[in-house]
Amino acid sequence: MKREIYAYRCRRCGELHYPYRMVCRKCRENDHNEFDPEPLPREGILVTHTDLYALPAVFEIRKLGLGIVELSNGVRITGQLRVEEPKIGMKVRGEVEVVRSEMYSDYYGMVFYEA
Amino acid sequence: MREVYVAGIGITSFSRLEFPLSEIAAYPVMMAMKDSGLKDIEHLYVANMGGGRVNHQTGLASAVADTLSLTPSGAELIENGPASGGSAVKQGFMAVASGMHNVVAVTGAERMREVNNLEATDLVATLTHPIAEYIYGVTLPSLAGMFTRLYMDRYGVTDRHLAMVAVKNQRHALRNEFAHIQQEITVEGILDSPEAMTNNPYVAAPLRFFDCCPVSDGGAAVILTSREVAEATGRPLVRLSGVGQASDTHCVHEREDPTELLAVRRAAAGAMEMAGVEPSDVDVAELHDAFTILEIVESEEAGFFPKGEGHLALERGDTELGGRLPINVSGGLKGRGHPVGATGIAQVYEIAHQLRGEAGDRQVEGARVGFTCNFGGFGNNVVCMVLAGE
Structure with missing residues (x-):
C-alpha cells in the first residue's frame, strides 16, 4: 500500500487546504465534510x-x-x-x-x- | 466602557523557585495588594500554561484564591499558551470596563524548572499542530529558526543583529533585580571568540543559544480597578487605555507570506486604535523576545519602524535605554526570563512601573505612553496593550 498525505479541496469554491480544517478558509460557505481529499504531490x-x-x-x-x-x-x-x-x-x-x-x-x- | 487603571503591581524573582506553583502565583498578588493598599479583591484571574502537565496541579485559580484567603471571591484560570498573561489582563480589563467589578487581581505564574529543559520545550511544543507540525519534532525554537532563515534571506538581518538584541537585553537585565539572567555578554564573545561554538552553539540554526530566552520560574500580578478606586489609593495613575488581540493560522506554513506576523500587526493596531495613539507616541515598549528575531520583527509589525528595517534601528541604538524608543528595558524575555504564564503580566508590570516614574536606574525619562506585545504560539495568538501615565 502506498502511503499518502492528503490535502482537502472545498467542494464549494475549490480552495485546497493542508492540514484539514472544518470550514473553508476562503469561502467559509461549506457544510460539514464538504471537502474532497487529494493526495499531496511529492x-x-x-x-x-x-x-x-x-x-x-x-x-x-x-x-x-x-x-x-x-x-x-x-x-x-x-x-x-x-x-x-x-x-x-x-x-x-x-x-x-x-x-x-x-x-x-x-x-x-x-x-x-x-x- | 469605563476607564480601567493599574492600581497595584507585584512580581517575584524570575529564576528557579522552590515554592509550590500556587504560592508563585499568590506572592505577586500579595505584593500588588501592599503596593496599592487594596485588600478587597472582587475577582481573581490566574494565567498559567503548564500546571496540569508539568506540576501536576490543575484548578490553580481556586488554590491561589484560597492561599490568599480571598474566598469567596470568584477565580478562574486562563490558558492561552504563551499569551496566557496578556489574555488574563484582557479578561480583568473587560470585567472592570464593563462595570461588573471594581477591583480585580490578575496574576500569572509558571514553574517550568521542575522538569528538565527538554520537557519544558516539549510542553510549549504541544501548542503546535498535532499532525502537521508536532509529530515531525517541531518545537518553538525550530519554527523561530525557519522564520529567522527566511528573514535573513529577505531583509539582510545577520547573526550580528540577533546577537545585538541579546547583548542589549542582557545589559538591561543587569538593572533589574528580579531578572533571571544577570550576565553581561558581548557580540565578540558570543560570535567571534574561539569559545563561541561551545558557549553559543546552534539550537535551531541560524538561531543559537543566546538567541533563545531561558526557561524560568516566576510570577507577576497587577490589580486593575475603576478610576475612583485608583484615585483613592493615592498612587500615580496609570491607565490601561488600549487592548488588542488577534489570531493567525495554526500552522506557520499556511501563512500567505511567512515573514509576516499578521496577528502582531492587527493586535498592535487594535490596541493603539482603542487608546487613540500612534506608534510614534509610544515612549517605552516591552516586546515578546522569546527569540531575538522576534524583538526585531515585532518592532516593525507594531509600526515603530518600517518593515524590514527593525535591525537598522537596533544598529542606530534607537531601542537601547536612552535611545529614541527603548525596548525591553526590563531585560525582556531574554534577560528577565520567560515563565510562560507570567510573561504577559510582567510586561504590564514593567510598563506601569515605568509610567509611574519609579523604575530607578532603568527609568525611561519622561515616559508617558507604553506598549506591550505578548506573543502566543508562533504568532497565532497575540495580545497587545497600551498604557498611559496621567
Missing part, C-alpha cells in the same frame, strides 16, 4: 529550513533537519528534511516515512530529499 521547492539541535526526547539523534516546502500544486507543508546542504529555493522530493517513533506507535509524515 515535488516542491524548499521555502525555509533549520537544523534543530535541542530535540524532543523521543528523537535519539544529534540533529534534525526540518523545512517548509511549497509543493507543485501550491500547497505548503512542514516536514523533515534529509538534505546535506539545504538552500532556500532548491528542488526537493518527498517520501511518506516514519517521522516519529514512540513506545507503541509509529507516526508517518513527509520526509524531503534533494530532487
Whole structure:
C-alpha cells in the first residue's frame, strides 16, 4: 500500500487546504465534510529550513533537519528534511516515512530529499 | 466602557523557585495588594500554561484564591499558551470596563524548572499542530529558526543583529533585580571568540543559544480597578487605555507570506486604535523576545519602524535605554526570563512601573505612553496593550 498525505479541496469554491480544517478558509460557505481529499504531490521547492539541535526526547539523534516546502500544486507543508546542504529555493522530493517513533506507535509524515 | 487603571503591581524573582506553583502565583498578588493598599479583591484571574502537565496541579485559580484567603471571591484560570498573561489582563480589563467589578487581581505564574529543559520545550511544543507540525519534532525554537532563515534571506538581518538584541537585553537585565539572567555578554564573545561554538552553539540554526530566552520560574500580578478606586489609593495613575488581540493560522506554513506576523500587526493596531495613539507616541515598549528575531520583527509589525528595517534601528541604538524608543528595558524575555504564564503580566508590570516614574536606574525619562506585545504560539495568538501615565 502506498502511503499518502492528503490535502482537502472545498467542494464549494475549490480552495485546497493542508492540514484539514472544518470550514473553508476562503469561502467559509461549506457544510460539514464538504471537502474532497487529494493526495499531496511529492515535488516542491524548499521555502525555509533549520537544523534543530535541542530535540524532543523521543528523537535519539544529534540533529534534525526540518523545512517548509511549497509543493507543485501550491500547497505548503512542514516536514523533515534529509538534505546535506539545504538552500532556500532548491528542488526537493518527498517520501511518506516514519517521522516519529514512540513506545507503541509509529507516526508517518513527509520526509524531503534533494530532487 | 469605563476607564480601567493599574492600581497595584507585584512580581517575584524570575529564576528557579522552590515554592509550590500556587504560592508563585499568590506572592505577586500579595505584593500588588501592599503596593496599592487594596485588600478587597472582587475577582481573581490566574494565567498559567503548564500546571496540569508539568506540576501536576490543575484548578490553580481556586488554590491561589484560597492561599490568599480571598474566598469567596470568584477565580478562574486562563490558558492561552504563551499569551496566557496578556489574555488574563484582557479578561480583568473587560470585567472592570464593563462595570461588573471594581477591583480585580490578575496574576500569572509558571514553574517550568521542575522538569528538565527538554520537557519544558516539549510542553510549549504541544501548542503546535498535532499532525502537521508536532509529530515531525517541531518545537518553538525550530519554527523561530525557519522564520529567522527566511528573514535573513529577505531583509539582510545577520547573526550580528540577533546577537545585538541579546547583548542589549542582557545589559538591561543587569538593572533589574528580579531578572533571571544577570550576565553581561558581548557580540565578540558570543560570535567571534574561539569559545563561541561551545558557549553559543546552534539550537535551531541560524538561531543559537543566546538567541533563545531561558526557561524560568516566576510570577507577576497587577490589580486593575475603576478610576475612583485608583484615585483613592493615592498612587500615580496609570491607565490601561488600549487592548488588542488577534489570531493567525495554526500552522506557520499556511501563512500567505511567512515573514509576516499578521496577528502582531492587527493586535498592535487594535490596541493603539482603542487608546487613540500612534506608534510614534509610544515612549517605552516591552516586546515578546522569546527569540531575538522576534524583538526585531515585532518592532516593525507594531509600526515603530518600517518593515524590514527593525535591525537598522537596533544598529542606530534607537531601542537601547536612552535611545529614541527603548525596548525591553526590563531585560525582556531574554534577560528577565520567560515563565510562560507570567510573561504577559510582567510586561504590564514593567510598563506601569515605568509610567509611574519609579523604575530607578532603568527609568525611561519622561515616559508617558507604553506598549506591550505578548506573543502566543508562533504568532497565532497575540495580545497587545497600551498604557498611559496621567
